[in-house]
Amino acid sequence: MPMQTETSDGCRWSDEEAMERVASEDDAQAFTFLVHRWRGAIERLCMRMLGDATGAQDAAQDVFLRLYIRRSDFDPERGRFSSFLWRMALNRCYDELRRRRANGEHEKRALELMQAVPGRDPTLKAVMCSEEGVLVRRALSGLPEHYRAVLVLRHYQGMKFREIAEILEVPEGTVCSRMAEGLHLLALELSTLREHARDGEGGTDAGKRV
Template sequence: MRELTDHQLMLLVRSKQSEALSILYDRYSSLVYSFAWKTLKDESVAREIVQAVFMRLWTTKSVYDPDQGRYSSWLLTITRNITTDWLRKRRRDTAPLVQVEPEQLAQIPDHVTATPEAALLNSSTKDQIRSAYGNLSAQQIHLLEHFYWQGYSISELAAIYNQPIGTVKNRLHQTLKILRRHLVAEGEQS
């Protein structure tokens, strides 16, 4: 089996033949480790990244296409994505969260506006957004907050909500559509 190409081994991995994954691990684990270590400068985390990359190979439905480039390039793209996700998670986990109540937010002065008309327009826009936000369910509000304000990726949200990535993308799209529709309606009433 060791004489098989990377593409052939990946096809075997997709059919859950663990020996094929073991051979790919032997061939590429040092490459994945060195990339992760150079990026993170932490041996234990680099080892975790190696495990995550090869676990992704075992569980993913995506297929390596030899016509698109070398296997090592494809594998390093997966490594880079997992490393980036790890960095985002660490940054989010270590960032202090400040809870701000809507009443407190309303008391924060806006930037100095040049004219009273501009101040009125800004205040009107805020009111429209608050009103449109009121048309969303608590679940939709949480989704927006997680994605836009807390920086979660779509794949992280899929894991949090225990839903497929496509479902999370669709929910986010539908939520934005509702928000947009109510913002337009609010703007026409003003």
């Protein structure tokens, strides 16, 4: 059963009901309801896919613009509103990643993430957590998009394999195989990044001792 949420004026709509009102009546209140309900989740997805907050906010705004423009494309008989919106958000991220690669921005962003790794600090635990987070973000940014999407939806959005399969419009078995392969590639990428970080730290310490 679709989940219903009560609006500020007491209306109770499911996502599907709200989207139907947007599609059939251009209902501004229903559209605002959907934006408020989903904006945070879509921004978080875009953040994980793109790796930066500003780009994520811009992408999320574009997603809701596309949602309104393509409001008549939603068909509740073909799937849930949430799957329709997640798919639209992923496609927007794919477009942005392709644009960045074409403009040479992907390598620049990866360098910025590495430069953001903090140096040594008395609060070692906090620093290590922060550093590890940066390394994971960079490792994710280096994965092919179809692996990154599955990892983000599964581990950061907490989705089940069947939900991811519905969003990506692929068999559930394909999602499982992409998950396994993506985790393997992520582990390899993290190992390489950690090794580079250790080498850089050792070189810095050696320079200080000279």
